[in-house]
Amino acid sequence: MKKYLPHGLAIYIAFVFIQSLFFKFSGSEETVIIFASIGRWLAGLPVLHLLAEPFMLYGPWLIGSVELVASVLILWPRKRLSGALLGAAxxxxxxxxxxxxxxxxxRVVDAAGNTDGGLLFIMACSVWLSCVVLIYLNRAGLGLHDSKRFPTL
Structure with a gap:
């Protein structure tokens, strides 16, 4: 299991990130609704209101690019820890x-008010958890060798 689990988690994380790139990079209705909702929330906050419009316009590209980098790193065994840290962030x-x-x-997914039933949130949580497991499995790369504080599986 120790041999295959990291590879399976890495493939799952990369798959989720890469399949979402189409939506982020194409300006799909779903993506526009998500980033506009967050942008409107930012607009109502002191200081952060300055980020509202740039976040709505460029957020999908920025987040999608970071997810693409995380996917490449996580599929590269020597850089897997870096990819998992970036993915978890x-x-x-x-x-x-x-x-x-x-x-x-x-969340709402279209102008008609249809929702996704929480699917995107569940995916975010499952990818986060997968990244955390990979970080734990690769914790030696963090210099955390104290087996009393970080027992092995």
């Missing part, structure tokens, strides 16, 4: 926005 942001903004867990 991006998914931490996604989970935060789902929970702390009007985007919500059960």
């Amino acid at each position: 991006v998914m931490s942001g996604a989970i935060f926005f789902h929970l702390a903004t009007p985007l919500g867990v059960n």
Whole structure:
């Protein structure tokens, strides 16, 4: 299991990130709704209101690019820890926005008001958890060799 689990998790994470790139890079209705919702929330906050419009316009490209880099790194065994750290960071942001903004867990996906039933949030959580497991499995790369604090599986 130790031999195959890291590869399986890496493939799963990369698959989720890469399949979402079409939506982010094509300006799909779903993506526009997501980033506009977060942008409107940012617009109502002191100081962060300055980021609202750039986030709505360029956020999908920025986040998609980071996910693409994370995918490449996570599929490269020698760079897997870096990819997992980057993936966990991006998914931490996604989970935060789902929970702390009007985007919500059960988000709207089209102009008709249809929702995804929480699927995007569940995917974000599962990718985050997969990244955390990969970080744990590759913790030696962090210099955390104390087996008392970080027992092996």
